[in-house]
Amino acid sequence: MFERSCVIVADGAPSLRLEGGAAALALALSVALFLGAFAAQATGFTVRDDLDRPVAFAQYPQRIVTLLPSLTETICALGACGRLVATDRYSDWPPQVRALPKAGGIDDAEIELIVSLKPDLVLLSRSQRITGRLHELGVSSFALNTDSYPEISHTVTVIGEILGLPDRAKHLNQSIGDAVQAISARSIARLHGNAPAVYFEVEGPPYAAGPSSFIGELLTLLGAHNIVTADLGPFPLLNPEYVVRHDPDVIFVSPAEVARVADRPGWDRIRAVREQRVCSFIPAVRDTIVRPGPRVAEGMQAIADCLAREYP
Amino acid sequence: MSTLRHAVADLGAERFEYAASRRFATWLACCIGVTVLLTALSLLVGTTSLEDSLKWLLSPDAQSSVVLWQIRLPRTVGAWFAGALLGLAGAVAQGVFRNPLADPYLLGTASGAALGVTVCLMAADASIGGLALMGQIGVTGAACIGACAATLLTVTLSRGVLQTASLLLSGIVTAFLLSAVTSLLLLTKPEIWREMQTFLLGSTSFISWSSATLLGIVLCICIVPAVLLSRGLDALTLGEDTAQSLGLSLPWLRLGLLGMVALATSTSVGQVGIVGFVGLVAPHLVRETISVNHRQLLIAAPLGGGALLQAADLVSRWIIRPAELPVGAVTACVGGAYLVFLLWRRSRDG
Amino acid sequence: MAEARPQFAPLPSVLSCRDLSVAYGSRIVFEDVSLEICAGQWTAVVGPNGSGKSTLLRTLAGLTAPKTGTIHLQGLRLSAWPRRERARNLAWLAQTAAPTELTAAEVVALGRFAHSGWLAHRKAQDDASMHRAMRATGSLAWAQRRLSTLSGGERQRVHLARVLAVEAPVLLLDEPTTHLDPPHQEDVARLLREQAHRCGVSVVSAIHDLSLALTADRLIVLGRRGVVGHGTIRDALAGDWLSAAFCTRVDIVEHGGVHLWKPALAAPDLER
Numbered sequence: 001m002f003e004r005s006c007v008i009v010a011d012g013a014p015s016l017r018l019e020g021g022a023a024a025l026a027l028a029l030s031v032a033l034f035l036g037a038f039a040a041q042a043t044g045f046t047v048r049d050d051l052d053r054p055v056a057f058a059q060y061p062q063r064i065v066t067l068l069p070s071l072t073e074t075i076c077a078l079g080a081c082g083r084l085v086a087t088d089r090y091s092d093w094p095p096q097v098r099a100l101p102k103a104g105g106i107d108d109a110e111i112e113l114i115v116s117l118k119p120d121l122v123l124l125s126r127s128q129r130i131t132g133r134l135h136e137l138g139v140s141s142f143a144l145n146t147d148s149y150p151e152i153s154h155t156v157t158v159i160g161e162i163l164g165l166p167d168r169a170k171h172l173n174q175s176i177g178d179a180v181q182a183i184s185a186r187s188i189a190r191l192h193g194n195a196p197a198v199y200f201e202v203e204g205p206p207y208a209a210g211p212s213s214f215i216g217e218l219l220t221l222l223g224a225h226n227i228v229t230a231d232l233g234p235f236p237l238l239n240p241e242y243v244v245r246h247d248p249d250v251i252f253v254s255p256a257e258v259a260r261v262a263d264r265p266g267w268d269r270i271r272a273v274r275e276q277r278v279c280s281f282i283p284a285v286r287d288t289i290v291r292p293g294p295r296v297a298e299g300m301q302a303i304a305d306c307l308a309r310e311y312p
Numbered sequence: 313m314s315t316l317r318h319a320v321a322d323l324g325a326e327r328f329e330y331a332a333s334r335r336f337a338t339w340l341a342c343c344i345g346v347t348v349l350l351t352a353l354s355l356l357v358g359t360t361s362l363e364d365s366l367k368w369l370l371s372p373d374a375q376s377s378v379v380l381w382q383i384r385l386p387r388t389v390g391a392w393f394a395g396a397l398l399g400l401a402g403a404v405a406q407g408v409f410r411n412p413l414a415d416p417y418l419l420g421t422a423s424g425a426a427l428g429v430t431v432c433l434m435a436a437d438a439s440i441g442g443l444a445l446m447g448q449i450g451v452t453g454a455a456c457i458g459a460c461a462a463t464l465l466t467v468t469l470s471r472g473v474l475q476t477a478s479l480l481l482s483g484i485v486t487a488f489l490l491s492a493v494t495s496l497l498l499l500t501k502p503e504i505w506r507e508m509q510t511f512l513l514g515s516t517s518f519i520s521w522s523s524a525t526l527l528g529i530v531l532c533i534c535i536v537p538a539v540l541l542s543r544g545l546d547a548l549t550l551g552e553d554t555a556q557s558l559g560l561s562l563p564w565l566r567l568g569l570l571g572m573v574a575l576a577t578s579t580s581v582g583q584v585g586i587v588g589f590v591g592l593v594a595p596h597l598v599r600e601t602i603s604v605n606h607r608q609l610l611i612a613a614p615l616g617g618g619a620l621l622q623a624a625d626l627v628s629r630w631i632i633r634p635a636e637l638p639v640g641a642v643t644a645c646v647g648g649a650y651l652v653f654l655l656w657r658r659s660r661d662g
Numbered sequence: 663m664a665e666a667r668p669q670f671a672p673l674p675s676v677l678s679c680r681d682l683s684v685a686y687g688s689r690i691v692f693e694d695v696s697l698e699i700c701a702g703q704w705t706a707v708v709g710p711n712g713s714g715k716s717t718l719l720r721t722l723a724g725l726t727a728p729k730t731g732t733i734h735l736q737g738l739r740l741s742a743w744p745r746r747e748r749a750r751n752l753a754w755l756a757q758t759a760a761p762t763e764l765t766a767a768e769v770v771a772l773g774r775f776a777h778s779g780w781l782a783h784r785k786a787q788d789d790a791s792m793h794r795a796m797r798a799t800g801s802l803a804w805a806q807r808r809l810s811t812l813s814g815g816e817r818q819r820v821h822l823a824r825v826l827a828v829e830a831p832v833l834l835l836d837e838p839t840t841h842l843d844p845p846h847q848e849d850v851a852r853l854l855r856e857q858a859h860r861c862g863v864s865v866v867s868a869i870h871d872l873s874l875a876l877t878a879d880r881l882i883v884l885g886r887r888g889v890v891g892h893g894t895i896r897d898a899l900a901g902d903w904l905s906a907a908f909c910t911r912v913d914i915v916e917h918g919g920v921h922l923w924k925p926a927l928a929a930p931d932l933e934r
Contacts, residue, residue, distance in 0.1 A: 105502060203506055236635040237510075240517050241383045242359040245375065256436045256446065265520035266382040269375070410760075543780055547772050549762040553725050558828075559749025559776035603763045603808050 047162055050126050050145040060164035061120035061140075067109050067130070070146050070293030071123045072097055074159050077294035078168050085117045093287070093295070115139060121162070146292040149217045152176065156294070172294060179297035180221065187304045188223040195225040196249040196311040199272070202290075203254050207235045208243075214292045218300050222307060224250075240264060248272050250310045252303075255280045272310075279306035335602040336612065343615035347392060350622045354388035355380055357626055359634035382521070390519030391625040391639070392618035393527035394580045395590050397534065399617020401576040402591030403598075403609050404538055407545035408569050409476055412599065416577045416591035419479075419570065420462040420486030425581040427494045428458020429511050433504045434497060451511065452523070452582040459578030462486050463570070472563065476552070479570075514587035514640025516625045523583045530579040534572050535614065541568060542606035549606075587640045589647025590617050590624075597650070620646070676701045676864045677722060677752075677832050682731035684714070684721050691717045692888045695731070699866055701831070704858040706875035707868040709884030709907050715868035716757055718884065719834045722866070723754040735832070749776035753828040757836040757868075759821050766812070766820045767805040770796055773827035795826035798853055800846075814841035822850065826857070833857070835867040839874060851877055872904070872923035876914065883907045895921065 044058040065086045066072040072091035075084060081096060088109070089102040101117070104110040109130045114122060115137050122134055126145040134141045142162065146155045153173045160169020198219055200209040209215040211226045213234035219226050227246040228236065243251075244266045251272045253261055258280050262268050272278060281289065281302060288299035356365040358379065368376035401416035409418070432454035436446035449457070470482035498505055544565045547555040556562055580587070594617035598609055624642040631637060677699040684691045691714040699705055699722075707715045720726045722733060724740050733740040735752060743751070753773070762769070771778075773795070774788045796802045799819040809817055818841045825833060838854070839847045851874055857863040858879065866882075869875040876895055883890040883903040891903035898904065899921070904912040913924040 108499075203503065207506065232635055237638070239359050239629055239634050239636045241379045242634040244379055244383060245359060247375070260450070263520070264518055265386055266378045269378045269382075540780055543772070543775065546764060546768065547775060549760060549764065550769070550772065551756055551760040553720070554754070554756050554760075556725055557723055557749065557752075557754040558772060559746045561745055599763070603810075605764055605768055 047142075047158065049143045049158075051131070051143040053143075055140060055142050057121075057140075057162065061162065063117065063119045063121075065103060065114050065117065065119040065122045066091065067103065067122065067124040067128060068144075068146075069093070069287070070291040071125075071144060071155070071159070073291065073293040073295060074156055075123075075163070077172055078156070078160060078163060078165050080163050080165065083163070085119055086113065111137070123159075148212075148214050148292065149180075149221070149296065152292050152294075152296060176294060176297060180300060183297060183300050183304055184221040184223070187221075187307065190308060191223050191311075195223055196307065197227050197246060198224045198250045198252065198307075199227050199243050199246070199248040200252040201254070201257070202235060208232075208238050210234050210236060215289060218289070218296070218303060222300065222304050224307060241266060243267070244270055250277045250279060250307060252279045252281075252306070254286075255282065277310035279303075279310060281306075333602070333604075336604055336608050339598065339602050339612050340615065343612070343619050346619045347615070347622065350619060350626060351385075351388055351392075354622070354626055354629075355384050357630050357633075358384055386521045386524045387516055387519045388622055388625060390524035390527055390583065391516045391621045393524060393531050394516075394519075394584045394587070395594070395621025395624075396531050396614035396618035397527065397576040397580040398587065398591040398621070399594035399613040399615070400531070400534060400538060400610060401573045401580075402617070403595035403606075403613035404545070404569050404573050405591070406595055407548060407606055407609075408566055408573075409480060410548060412596060413592065415588070416573055417487075417586075417588075418483045419466045419574060419577075420483050420490060421459040421574060421577040421581060422586045423487045423490035423494065424458040424460070424462020424465070425455040425578065425586065426458070426508070426512060427490045427497075428454040428456070428461070430494050430497050430504065430508060431458075433507055434501055437501065437504065454582075455511070455585075456578045456582040459581050460574060462490055463574040463578075465490075467570070476566075479566075510638060511585040512640070513638030514585040514643070516584050516621075516628070516639045517636065519583065527579060527583055530575065531614070534576045535610070537568060538572055538610050539607055541565060542610050545569070545606040545610075584621075585638075585640060587621065587624075587643050589643045589650075590620050593647050593650050594620055675699065677733070677735055677866070679722060679733045680731055682721065682733065683729045684717050684726060685729045690729075692884065695889050697882065697889070697892055699832070699864050700880075701864050702858055702862045703880055704854050704865040704867070704878045705880040705882055706878035707866060707882045707884060708870070708872060708875045708904070709890075710886070710909075713884040713886060713907070715884055716836050718882075719754065719836050719866065719868055723752060723834050724748065725754065746776050746779075749830075750828065751830050752832045752834065753825045753830040755821060755825045755833075755835040755838055757840070759817060762809050765806055765808050766796070766801055766823075767792070769809060769820055770801075770805075770824045770827050773824035776828065791827045791829050792823075795823040796820075798826060799823040800849070815843060815846060818842055819846070822853075826853075831863055833863055833865045833867075835865065837870065838867050839869060839871065847871070847874060854878075872912070872914075873921070876921035876923070885909075 044056055046054045046056045048054050062083055063085045064075065064080075064083050066075060066084065067088045069088065069091040072084065072087045073093055075081065076094050076097065081094065084097060084100055086101045086103045087097050089105055091097050101113060103113050109124075109128065111130065111133055114134070119139065122139055122141040124130065124141060124143055126143045128143075131141045131143060144155050144158065146152055153176070156169050156173050156176070157166075160166045160172075200215055200219060201207065202209055202215070208228045209219070209226070210228040210232050211217070211220055211230045216226055216228070216234070227243065227248050228238070232238075247270055249272055251261070251270070258278055261278060262273050267273050285299070285302045288295045289302065355369065356362050358365065360368070368380060372380070398416055402414070405414040405416050405418060406412055429451050432446050432449070432451060446454075466479065466482045466486045469485060470478040498508065544555070544560055547558050547560050548565075552562060577591075595609060595613040598604065598612045598616055602612070604612060621639070621643070624639050624646065628637040628639045628642045675698040678697060680696045682695040683693040695718070707718060709715055717726065721728050724733070735743060735748070740748070770792045771788070774791060778785070778788050793802075796805060799822045801816065801819045801823050804812060804816060809820060812820065818838070822838055825835065835854075839850050842850060854865045854867060855877070858865050867878075875881065878895070880892070880894055881898045881903070882892045883898060885907040886909070890907040891898055891901055899914055904914065911926065913926065914921050915924050916922075
């Protein structure tokens with residue numbers, strides 16, 4: 001209780017003067033608040049992962065293992081690369097993660113290696129089956145699903161929350177969003193309202209990228225018109241005559257198929273094939289396109305560049 | 313021929329003609345009829361509705377003729393040839409091994425082809441030189457080479473073609489060995505898995521006129537010696553020893569026939585991937601419905617196999633159009649259903 | 663076991679073997695067998711189960727390679743014969759027939775394989791041989807029927823017709839009378855005798871029915887460890903080869919000019 005000494009001055013104006021006691025109390029309060037903040041950090045927090053499990057954290061994880069390249073890239077983009085102790089074998093960006101121990105692939109993660117590194121947290125995708133095993137062994141795991149463009153910002157935010165870097169996460173999301181917006185706007189402006197019909201073939205015989213896939217979303221953002229319709233799903237196995245009938249302006253295939261596309265029966269009549277408007281990406285660039293992560297803008301730029309080249 | 317008739321008539325005997333039974337002729341007519349029908353249907357089936365396809369046929373334009381004559385027709389013709397090759401190879405394999413459930417892949421050709429394709433894809437991925445090589449021989453060539461190599465391995469392991477049992481065993485060993493190697497290779501480069509999948513499940517999507525022609529030529533090359541050697545297969549049904557005592561050269565017969573099986577299977581696998589059950593079901597079906605000697609079987613089985621694969625191709629194009637199912641998945645369903653039917657019939661008959 | 667001295671008949675020897683030993687892996691079937699089969703004679707091979715009757719016939723037919731010894735056909739080593747010629751001169755009937763979907767006519771036509779070849783271009787001669795063979799075995803009636811639809815006996819007769827259709831000078835028949843009822847067994851015996859005496863064919867048949875075997879011209883008696891004896895019926899009876907081969911008393915009685923095997927079982931008591 002605050003003590004207030006009130007001196008009534010003869011000329012009638014009351015004045016308030018904080019005594020030393022009040023000051024001491026204020027100090028105590030701020031200390032208490034400060035301590036409370038610390039205590040909050042010490043007592044931990046819980047975040048729900050994409051498998052809808054509540055994962056409890058005593059503190060911000062310092063030793064992290066990632067089992068998906070896009071998650072590795074996200075963590076590094078947030079500046080927390082130093083906290084990584086191991087990644088999966090496909091993570092190769094930024095270059096410094098290549099020196100880290102590799103803990104296997106998507107379906108064959110090396111449990112022994114992971115456990116021996118005593119990580120605070122293992123980040124993986126929703127579909128990996130190793131979560132149960134890790135739980136039994138007392139290793140904390142967190143599942144994150146990033147299959148589409150909107151999920152990227154969600155992933156970044158959640159990882160920021162987990163790492164205790166919410167501001168950086170927000171900043172990253174902002175910059176990704178801005179970059180994507182810029183590329184998209186440039187591309188659409190360049191096209192002057194024309195929407196080139198595109199066909200994007202994912203590795204291997206004609207699995208096409210539909211509009212609901214990540215790649216399809218990028219294509220839509222760039223103002224292109226995907227000949228695959230949304231009802232066919234994200235990666236339909238198309239009848240080749242479908243592509244012939246829809247006669248895309250630009251087609252994207254893997255480098256190995258570029259030379260052989262014209263040999264496919266009937267495909268030599270497709271506009272894109274006749275006029276050599278075939279795009280393909282080297283593996284390093286392809287990675288930026290197929291990994292929904294912080295480098296999405298790079299990937300998108302690559303597609304946009306090729307589109308600009310082949311469809312001026 | 314007339315002297316023969318006189319001589320026979322003189323002896324007051326019946327005619328000794330091979331029973332060109334009515335049922336055989338019926339089967340031939342049925343198969344040809346079904347083939348014609350399916351070919352016509354296949355022009356209509358694809359990514360468009362039947363009405364639209366019909367309109368195309370009646371009033372063609374540049375694009376529709378490409379779809380009809382460059383994509384749909386070669387696809388169905390190629391599928392027929394591939395199915396015929398598999399049916400022929402299956403009939404011969406069943407005759408040589410005297411096992412009505414033998415299939416043309418039992419020399420290990422399927423695993424060999426898969427390994428060939430894996431190596432080719434890995435080489436293409438690994439280096440520019442590999443890419444150039446792949447461009448040269450392509451997946452089809454690699455599959456063919458792999459299948460032939462697997463057959464050679466089988467024959468080497470069984471030390472010649474003398475013993476049927478050891479050939480069978482070697483075929484199984486080869487199949488296992490080569491699939492193990494393929495799996496190991498795929499582990500090191502799982503990205504190839506998706507491309508492999510289409511091959512492993514069979515696909516008639518990209519059959520062009522050149523593929524169909526190749527398949528047709530190989531069919532002609534294979535069927536002529538097969539029919540000529542069919543009498544040897546007939547003799548084999550009496551038992552290996554009896555066949556030998558009749559003056560048959562078993563090693564040469566087996567060598568010739570198995571070589572033909574290897575050629576037929578590897579060509580088919582190269583073009584359409586690994587399509588199962590056609591080589592098993594076609595000859596088996598012929599034998600169940602009409603009893604024939606081998607000369608008739610080696611004509612009836614290819615006709616049946618061709619129609620079967622044509623039908624499977626149609627179904628694969630139709631069911632989830634404009635997407636399509638791998639044709640091997642369709643033949644697996646059909647083959648599986650057929651075997652279940654056989655089992656049911658057997659249990660019903662006691 | 664010492665074998666009786668082979669009786670060299672005045673007729674030429676068509677098929678002969680010297681010091682023949684056959685073994686399956688380490689199991690010796692018989693050793694040091696020397697035989698002469700003469701033209702125009704029907705020789706029956708008898709012996710207990712497992713004595714190697716089938717093996718002997720298979721080896722003589724050139725289907726099993728002997729461990730040691732040589733076989734001569736018409737004076738030439740068996741291995742030196744070209745395959746087709748040998749098939750034209752030596753026909754073999756298996757003990758058990760594999761099931762087949764062929765018609766009877768097709769099976770018998772296969773007997774002419776060594777003559778007509780792969781393309782089955784049948785000449786009048788082929789048809790005549792086939793007809794003769796089928797008539798002789800009484801299988802003409804079901805020429806167009808599939809073997810799987812015939813009874814065991816009918817099938818056997820078709821296979822017999824096939825062997826006859828080869829018109830080879832040497833016939834090696836393993837149990838030609840299986841599945842046949844007694845009248846047909848007698849028919850076969852008569853047929854074989856006719857082939858031997860009238861057509862000059864050398865017939866060697868393994869027959870398990872002793873009474874039937876004893877109607878042949880000559881006998882080869884196989885015991886547990888090789889040939890017990892080889893000669894005429896009279897020689898066999900005089901030397902009691904059969905008892906030696908079967909390791910037990912075998913009674914042969916003669917009745918109306920025919921030798922019969924008398925079972926040692928007591929006659930059934932009809933009063934019971």
